[in-house]
Amino acid sequence: MRNLKIKEKADSVSAFGSMLLFLIFAVCTLLIIVTAAGTYSRISDDFDGLYGGSAALRYVSNKIRSADSAELLDGGNGLALRNGGVVSVIYFEDGELYERSAAADAEPERSGGEPLFALDGISISLEDGLYRITAALNGEEYSVLVREG
């Protein structure tokens, strides 16, 4: 009878130990998953912001370099780039950067363009022969300088 009680107690302790170990394992696994998900999410957001912003900057700066002439539109919210017989208008509207190409003699219009990049905003200014292009995305600002001409 006494041995049976001891055995039952040993079984209970063993079962409790097993469950405790499993609980520790489950908690550790959950912590790892939460940490990993947080890290992955942060890496992904950083990449989207950084490469989205810098890709837009590089695109606009390369367009300025390759153009024969550039003209600022609407106080820096857009840019008209003339190259040969084509004028390309790059402008920002409703969270997107658009580009519209037309014949060089056409009036540069800020409508009907193809969406290029999703951005929070873009501003282009000309200071001392250098264009300063600033793009904002996900609360961060990225800027680059491009020489005029």
Next chain:
Amino acid sequence: MIYLKIKVSAGETRPVNLFFIELIISLLFFSFSGAVVLRVFAYADSKARLGSVLENATLCAQSIAEAYSSDGDIGGALSVVFGEEQAAYADGSELTLDNKCSVSESGTVRLSYSENITEYAAGELRAVTLRFSVSGEELYSLTCSAYVPEGGAAGE
């Protein structure tokens, strides 16, 4: 449940629960796997940070190169990119930047630059090498040059 009996001391035996042993082994295995996974994520995070610094460094180097190529003045180029007040923090030929390439005394990115001037009869060819490094390891470097017609022998 399966029990084994182990000898604890002379004449005394105690049952061992195989399920318990299996659970401990599983726990050890999963702990090891968890440690490996965390290590991999920490490495990925550090690589992502370095990638972000590299991307900002290339944009910063491009801006300095564009400003430098217009007049061949490295001090002026740094002032245009970082602002006059910030560029004044340049210690000799070095600047300390943060991860977003803004001047910061507590930053981890070091921008060092060296200028080489070659004089010709009609002017000067100025070249500057920009080096971005993190923890002593070079991350990115760029050499750009500017021809200054008024300088050199022509200017004397």
